[in-house]
Amino acid sequence: MQKEIKKIGVLTSGGDAPGMNAAIRAVVRSCAYHGVGCAGIFRGYQGLIENDIEDLDARSVRNIISRGGTFLKSARSNEFKTPEGRKKAYDNLKAAGVDALIVIGGDGTFTGGLLFEKEHDFPVVGIPATIDNDISGTDFTIGYDTALNTVVEAIDKIRDTASSHNRLFLVEVMGRDAGAIALNSGIGAGAEEILIPEEDEGIDRLISSLKKSEKSGKTSSIIVVAEGDKSGKNIFELAEFIDSTLGGYDIRVSVLGHIQRGGSPSCFDRVLASKLGVGAVDAVLDGKRNIMIGIHHQKVITVSLETGIKGEDKFDRDLRRVADITSI
Amino acid sequence: MQKEIKKIGVLTSGGDAPGMNAAIRAVVRSCAYHGVGCAGIFRGYQGLIENDIEDLDARSVRNIISRGGTFLKSARSNEFKTPEGRKKAYDNLKAAGVDALIVIGGDGTFTGGLLFEKEHDFPVVGIPATIDNDISGTDFTIGYDTALNTVVEAIDKIRDTASSHNRLFLVEVMGRDAGAIALNSGIGAGAEEILIPEEDEGIDRLISSLKKSEKSGKTSSIIVVAEGDKSGKNIFELAEFIDSTLGGYDIRVSVLGHIQRGGSPSCFDRVLASKLGVGAVDAVLDGKRNIMIGIHHQKVITVSLETGIKGEDKFDRDLRRVADITSI
Amino acid sequence: MQKEIKKIGVLTSGGDAPGMNAAIRAVVRSCAYHGVGCAGIFRGYQGLIENDIEDLDARSVRNIISRGGTFLKSARSNEFKTPEGRKKAYDNLKAAGVDALIVIGGDGTFTGGLLFEKEHDFPVVGIPATIDNDISGTDFTIGYDTALNTVVEAIDKIRDTASSHNRLFLVEVMGRDAGAIALNSGIGAGAEEILIPEEDEGIDRLISSLKKSEKSGKTSSIIVVAEGDKSGKNIFELAEFIDSTLGGYDIRVSVLGHIQRGGSPSCFDRVLASKLGVGAVDAVLDGKRNIMIGIHHQKVITVSLETGIKGEDKFDRDLRRVADITSI
Amino acid sequence: MQKEIKKIGVLTSGGDAPGMNAAIRAVVRSCAYHGVGCAGIFRGYQGLIENDIEDLDARSVRNIISRGGTFLKSARSNEFKTPEGRKKAYDNLKAAGVDALIVIGGDGTFTGGLLFEKEHDFPVVGIPATIDNDISGTDFTIGYDTALNTVVEAIDKIRDTASSHNRLFLVEVMGRDAGAIALNSGIGAGAEEILIPEEDEGIDRLISSLKKSEKSGKTSSIIVVAEGDKSGKNIFELAEFIDSTLGGYDIRVSVLGHIQRGGSPSCFDRVLASKLGVGAVDAVLDGKRNIMIGIHHQKVITVSLETGIKGEDKFDRDLRRVADITSI
Known part of the structure; x- marks a missing residue:
């Protein structure tokens, strides 16, 4: 049976991308909208292991939508690659009363999340954010x-x-x-x-x-x-x-x-991040797990985290032709 | 039987939009790429009536991709709304050896083009450019x-x-x-x-x-x-x-x-304008007419000019919900 | 005899100007540099009356140099125009252990400061910040x-x-x-x-x-x-x-x-604000009072607050001629 | 006796700097204002040697004030370092009817100009433009x-x-x-x-x-x-x-x-360039020669070209102290 979600955790991990703050803001405010608690985890999975966690409310994220980087900070974590590290992370989440985790980042972030989800039967939802736009299952990533x-x-x-x-x-x-x-x-x-x-x-x-x-x-x-x-x-x-x-x-x-x-995110990235952040909380509250939120044909969709990890060749031959023609 | 296209005319009309220059550039260079002549018509339909026409080659459009506005200039033309005005326009196009017309603008521009096409059996292809993104048949307009x-x-x-x-x-x-x-x-x-x-x-x-x-x-x-x-x-x-x-x-x-x-166009608008400009020349050379080039699901498509004119309610209720949630 | 300065208060007042945050930062860090306490007063003179005061250290002002507006906020205060209001302000400053006040703003700000200084024999130093560049005694104001x-x-x-x-x-x-x-x-x-x-x-x-x-x-x-x-x-x-x-x-x-x-301040304004902020603390610690810090011929100077208030016609006839010639 | 000036030549040389276009525009329009001809020399001294010269009028420089780089282009010229090269340059200037030369650039530009002036008794006026602000005799250079x-x-x-x-x-x-x-x-x-x-x-x-x-x-x-x-x-x-x-x-x-x-010049650089361009034409028409136009304490001044060449240590120790304090 589906456990009721009372609090959602959110973190950013991997390389930072403009619009991550907008995504965090959308997650936090969406939690407030649905009357669910929200815990901000600082410095990605490493901060989770080190219990660097703080409750956030709608006002905690004021005036951040226009800022580059991520105020939750990001970090690489070797410790999270070990079962011991993930165990600590799990214990900290439980202690903080967090029932589901939204992870904002790229394929490395999702790989960690997937492992964690399976190991601890803990709901994880991914939001794709990387300037490289190389995540499968979404037309665009935040920051691109x-x-x-x-x-x-x-x-x-x-x-x-x-x-x-x-x-x-x-x-x-x-x-x-x-x-x-x-x-x-x-x-x-x-x-x-x-x-x-x-x-x-x-x-x-x-x-x-x-x-x-x-x-x-x-x-x-x-x-x-x-x-x-x-x-x-x-x-x-x-x-x-x-x-x-x-x-x-x-x-x-x-x-x-x-x-x-770096830099202040474009309107496109701010809106994309807002849609995906809202969609991620919707998905969590809807009982979905082990998924990534994406955008496809301008609509918010969900795909499996595995899809997000496997990468995709988005190389557009038509665009190469446009490049050749317009540079004549 | 399809007449061979030896020269294509291009004009901008209606309100200007950032990326119009990038679209003109793509049309001009695409003509050069295909070995077809290109005639730039200044001040829209009014300039066409007044024979304000100049041949353009690949170098004529150097260093304009980054600039707002339209170097071909734009204008409203009441004269083009009359059969006499359109007749003058037709005569000028024939005299200049132009076999098809690419018109860059919004629904007013396409309405004029459609009328002209029908009246003089002259191929017209539209490229949607307006900051309002209110053209049917394309996900995005240039400048938005x-x-x-x-x-x-x-x-x-x-x-x-x-x-x-x-x-x-x-x-x-x-x-x-x-x-x-x-x-x-x-x-x-x-x-x-x-x-x-x-x-x-x-x-x-x-x-x-x-x-x-x-x-x-x-x-x-x-x-x-x-x-x-x-x-x-x-x-x-x-x-x-x-x-x-x-x-x-x-x-x-x-x-x-x-x-x-105004303003220097975003990368999105420059790429969109380049795609649509290349697509418009492709369409003309492919014998298509009475159409508008659009973008749908990231692919260049063609729809009838009538479609472009009829307007569309693109109001996105999901987005309104995102607005309500993230402003909590 | 000169009272030893142990803590300096800082506030912004009147219309906001880009670079005010850079000036606050310079004041706060300069206090830290000299080993003196610093109290941030929120919402200008009104906040001072309402005791909206918080101690600031060097880290309190991190990452604000690039931001427009003023994180200390600004406000108009009718109450500060009354002796009763100024008395409350004085009492709050004494209670907070503040020995001198740095006020960042325009002529209205300085007028209030001057009155306060005289009435309560309390050291006040002004920093000129207004986009209009209409303050006498300084070549440039912050934000212009x-x-x-x-x-x-x-x-x-x-x-x-x-x-x-x-x-x-x-x-x-x-x-x-x-x-x-x-x-x-x-x-x-x-x-x-x-x-x-x-x-x-x-x-x-x-x-x-x-x-x-x-x-x-x-x-x-x-x-x-x-x-x-x-x-x-x-x-x-x-x-x-x-x-x-x-x-x-x-x-x-x-x-x-x-x-x-609004907007992120230019390099010129950030450097100017940094110089004036450092100069203001220097002046306070040097026992100066009733003065405004200004920039003249690229050097930091001090003039009387009265000078800052009296306004100045900076109209440059040579520049009008340049305008006439270059617009020919 | 002073020869009457009927036409002024203008060139940019050395590294390009934002605002060079604004300076050219001011020179060209100032010539138009005073009823004097103006010849634009492309690619600096090298273009002068190769007779790459074109008459410019007030409309030739429209819409360039906002653009980085220099539309007259710049180049290094080894040939101008030889007496033969400079002789060719002189002959071309005489053939074009140019009576005085305004050179926009840095110390290398002025060194060439000074040599040319002495060798051929030809009036040269320099305008300092370099992003490094390392020219003596002016508080600021264009582009800095x-x-x-x-x-x-x-x-x-x-x-x-x-x-x-x-x-x-x-x-x-x-x-x-x-x-x-x-x-x-x-x-x-x-x-x-x-x-x-x-x-x-x-x-x-x-x-x-x-x-x-x-x-x-x-x-x-x-x-x-x-x-x-x-x-x-x-x-x-x-x-x-x-x-x-x-x-x-x-x-x-x-x-x-x-x-x-690169980049669109700041307002400061556009105004500075306009002032110096107007000042340079004033100086030429005033019979001055062998000078550089500079800005000192916000006023346009003239100094000898030798001054501009000799370089200057503008290192500001006070500013170093500001850096040390504000980075605490």
């Missing part, structure tokens, strides 16, 4: 849209100086396994070429593309490179290779790095 | 996402001063017939109450909501009001009504106005 | 630079839509008595004409300027109007007057309003 | 204020992720010889420690500062490092050194790089 805007704004700035000097810029953006950020921000920023992990077209394509660009009258160029691109060269080696192969270019490298994780 | 971000950033600023002074702010946002901007930006900005044209809950709901807010410990509040809200009062009258009914509030009004139309 | 950027960004957005439609926009910006915001933001945004309180050139100048603009080939125009302009017409009447006098214009009005007070 | 805001916004984003993870971030900002950007942006972004070229306090200070931070309860820290800091280690080596010396930190490195040069 904001990261795209951050990258595009940064490349717009680089374009100013590239145009002024007729330079070639290589810009590295996040994405070890997924090229979604590179492909979308590359189109958005008007990049001349985009290198992504899903394709290995060889460096020859890049060289011939640059030759074509020059012939077509382009005087400056931006090449967007995902971290995990398959050229076999890091971005500095790539710059040297172009220089030694083509010559005549004034080449610069820019690694955008950690600015891509 | 950027407008949401602009509104949310503006209300974030207003929140700073509202919080500092424990004030109640009424903020008017665009939306005469559709509450999409108000509802989404209201959730995104953490508004305490949102008034939209699709609902007429009466002013009593607002008053009781404010009383509840006060009781729950809120010290400042933002109320987002769509232009076309059904309270029967304009925003200044609304402020007076609240003041005289509740008293004790320090009330301020802010009408966001035209800043909502 | 941020407001200029906010206005310019807003007008940049309006420019997008003005250019797209060949429109004439009248944009109202803050400044009842001082045209500093209008004049500087007008130059920065490339306005064609700027109306400020310090000048009454008559409406004829505006009309002839518009005629000249049209002749010179300008197709769209922005006119920046300070709230307190001397045309004798409000901005809507001004629009009607232009329409009826010149005709042929597509005129729009935009009142920027309260967004001008 | 914008760069500070760009850096602070980037570090605000990094702060989000640093706070969420209790991390230590090392952030490299521009400044090979001058620490102005690092010191001001470091204060503005609330950095815990700032390393600048003007000081060599040894790495021990940094280590002890970090120890102190930890003891004071700080859970995350930002260290801003100017490119030219005197630690003898690059930023990655510095991170390793801290890791091996202190341990227990989760350290990340971010090199902001080229985004610091």
Whole structure:
């Protein structure tokens, strides 16, 4: 029989993403709306093990929807990977009177949650939040849209100086396994070429593309490179290779790095996070467990946590064609 | 038999929207990609009548993807509403060697295009661009996402001063017939109450909501009001009504106005505009006509121009519930 | 003999300005640096009367430097205008062990502080913070630079839509008595004409300027109007007057309003606020009183509170000439 | 006897800086105001040698005040360092009917201009534009204020992720010889420690500062490092050194790089550039030559080009103290 839910715990784990605060806020306020208690767990699973838990009410989350990062903080936890760690976590949840757990993060977060759920027969619901948009079972993850805007704004700035000097810029953006950020921000920023992990077209394509660009009258160029691109060269080696192969270019490298994780979330991410947070509490109160809340065709859906973990190739060939055409 | 397309004309019409330049760029470059000529028509249908037409090549649209507004400019044209005006337009298109027309705008733009198509048996393809997202047949219109971000950033600023002074702010946002901007930006900005044209809950709901807010410990509040809200009062009258009914509030009004139309487009809008621009040229070359290009479930689709014109109630009741819950 | 200072109180009062939080932070940390206690007083003089006081340490002000508004909140206080109110304030300060008061705000704030100082022989030091930059004795007030950027960004957005439609926009910006915001933001945004309180050139100048603009080939125009302009017409009447006098214009009005007070402070304002906050504590510990901290020629200075109150005409005729020349 | 000035040439040279377009616009419009011709020279001294010159009128510079970079483009020119190159430049200027040259850039730009002036007895006036603010004879250079805001916004984003993870971030900002950007942006972004070229306090200070931070309860820290800091280690080596010396930190490195040069200029930079552009044309028409236009105590001044070249130590010890106090 379904145990009545009197208090829900919420934590953020893994890499932070803009909109996590909006998701926490939606969970907390949804609990208040349904007359259910809410416990905020600080520093993810590690804080859970260390009993870093605090009750939250509707006013605890005021003025956080516009802020990047996560006020509950995040952390990696090796201890939670052990049965002993998870046992401590379970004991702390019971002691705090928490009946279900909402975990906000990426696939690592869900893997931990799934293990915990099975081991302790404890309801866990996941909310996908990561700038990489590489979670299966949801069209979008929280933070992705904001990261795209951050990258595009940064490349717009680089374009100013590239145009002024007729330079070639290589810009590295996040994405070890997924090229979604590179492909979308590359189109958005008007990049001349985009290198992504899903394709290995060889460096020859890049060289011939640059030759074509020059012939077509382009005087400056931006090449967007995902971290995990398959050229076999890091971005500095790539710059040297172009220089030694083509010559005549004034080449610069820019690694955008950690600015891509921060910033005030976009409206899209705030609304997405609000929907998913409300949906997660709905699901918990509905007796659902072992699931992830996702968005599909603009509707809130639930899929199994296993789905969220298994990853997905969201590579969009149509979009690659759009990139090729618009950079002509 | 299908006439071969040698040159495509492109124009923007109606209210401008961020991302129109990105759409024009995609059309122009797509023409270049397919080896087809492209003619830019300035000032919409009026410029077409006045023969304000210029050939564009791939380099003509460099560095415009990041800019708001439309470099082809837009205008209203009463003359195009007459058969004589449309005849002039047709003659100018023929003289310029243009075989098909891509029109970027909203329902008024498509109405003109449809009439023109029928009258002169001339292929017309529409691209939906308006900040209001009120076009049927597409999940999103170009400019809507950027407008949401602009509104949310503006209300974030207003929140700073509202919080500092424990004030109640009424903020008017665009939306005469559709509450999409108000509802989404209201959730995104953490508004305490949102008034939209699709609902007429009466002013009593607002008053009781404010009383509840006060009781729950809120010290400042933002109320987002769509232009076309059904309270029967304009925003200044609304402020007076609240003041005289509740008293004790320090009330301020802010009408966001035209800043909502401008600004550098978001990545979402740039990518959407690129997809739709490429899709429009694909459609023209594919012999399609009398259609609008749209986006549905992240895929480019085509629907009839009639569909684009007839409007659609996109009001999302689930979203209203999210607003109610997260503003508790 | 000089009483030893063991604890300093700090409050913000009057209209909020971006950078107030940075100033509070600098005061609090400067107290910590010097080993002196610091008491935060909430809601300005009114909170002081109501004993809304809390001790602050260096960690209390973490992560606030980037935020608009004031976390100490601000309020108007009629009670502080009475001797009874000020007596209560004094008693509360004594009870809290506060030996000196730093007040952050504008001339109204300083007027109250001066009265309090004299009446109760209590050291008061002022820090000038107001977006209007209308305080005598300092080159810049906290918040002014941020407001200029906010206005310019807003007008940049309006420019997008003005250019797209060949429109004439009248944009109202803050400044009842001082045209500093209008004049500087007008130059920065490339306005064609700027109306400020310090000048009454008559409406004829505006009309002839518009005629000249049209002749010179300008197709769209922005006119920046300070709230307190001397045309004798409000901005809507001004629009009607232009329409009826010149005709042929597509005129729009935009009142920027309260967004001008908010937003994350610029680097300039954060550094200025940090300097002035440190300088205020230096002054208090140095036994100075009845003074305002200001910035002059990039150096921190002190002037009498009376100086800060008396206002100053900072109107810069050279800048008006720059406006006239660059808008040709 | 003074030759009458009928046409003024303008170019940008060296590293680009936001506000260069605003300065060009002011020069062009000032020429139009005074009824003098204006020739835009593309790609700096190299374009001058290659006769890449175009007449500009008031409308040529419309809508550029808000854009980063320089539409006249910039370039380095080795040829201009030779007498032959400068002779070609002179011949081209004479052929184009140009009587005086306004050069916008940094000390390298002025060095070339000075040489040219002396060799060919040709009036040259400099306008200081560089994000580093390292030009003697002016309080501020064009682009510096914008760069500070760009850096602070980037570090605000990094702060989000640093706070969420209790991390230590090392952030490299521009400044090979001058620490102005690092010191001001470091204060503005609330950095815990700032390393600048003007000081060599040894790495021990940094280590002890970090120890102190930890003891004071700080859970995350930002260290801003100017490119030219005197630690003898690059930023990655510095991170390793801290890791091996202190341990227990989760350290990340971010090199902001080229985004610091781009972006829409701040209001401050737009107004400064407008003033200096107008001042430069005034100076030329006034018969002045061999000078740089600068800003001192908010007034436009002229100094010799030699002054502009010789560099200046603007290191502000008071500001260092503010940094130390506010980061406690």
